[in-house]
Amino acid sequence: MSFDTTVVKCAECLSRNITVDESRGERFCGDCGVLMEIDMIDPGAEWRYFPENGKDQSRVGAPATMLYSDKGLSTDIHWADRDYAGRKISPKSRSQFYRMRRWQQRSRMHKTLQRNLQLALSYADKYCQKLELGRPVRERVATVYRKTLEQNLGRGRSIENVVASCLYLVNQEMQLARTLDEISMVTKISNKDISRIQREIKRKLKIRTPLQKPEDYISGFANKLELDQKVINEAIRICALAEKREMTHGKSPTGVAAAILYIATNTAGQSRTQREIAEVSNVTEVTIRNRYKELVRVLDIHFEV
DNA sequence: AAGACGAAAGTGGTTGA
């Protein structure tokens, strides 16, 4: 689980006294107590198991993820500026108390937020399941979603739209090679909406995503075409060459991947037609032709159709 | 008949003024 290590100052009091509590998976300000990160928890099962103490060590059920807003710690902080003995508290700690109260207020408001997150996570689960994406992806989607809410990006948009957009963003970020079309298909949300919202989230949260490379898509397409590992290796080799000659810039990675697969299937003696490849890669035969013509010309590859 | 080819016109996203 990663988090933003570039943040060195507390956003509330600008203190640099940032503390990490590994066991609780929290990162917080040592001076005013503002939580900066609470999603560092390992929700997996305990790997040691001792039958003799008769307890199931698995951490199944209600794992402490980012879903918890107040973690059930709803103790009140009294509004009077006095300590337990009734003395006036110093101005310095008064401002501390003020911040603590404010955060506590916020955490109460999190009741609706919590419902929102619960719903969002169930969507994320559903989508990830359909796209065969694992737990780390769902966790990351949840983290990003939570951050979008903090930035008020959820307002005026449906939860589904925002979750789908977060998923697409995470897909880019983690290079999971799911296409916009696939995500649009399982979420039933238009490409346009997903990419627009995704772009906005990226900008607001300052998340940088790596460029999607053709080779990311190779194995997925090859799988649908039931190709041998031999062909896949060949395709990946061609990807590297194309990359080196900067032939992938500005071209859609799926188009390049499709063309490379067309070449690889033919040179490696497991021919597929342009039609077949176009079908699984969702690009047109025309695009495959254009790309593969360029590729064989520049990379000097010879083969008979 | 199937597959490949390429021209031409149309579409949607990006970019820069």
Add this chain to the structure above:
DNA sequence: TCAACAACTTTCGTCTT
């Protein structure tokens, strides 16, 4: 916000095997 632009798609007639 708008126009220019490149990549991509759709469509369709032709060529090759």
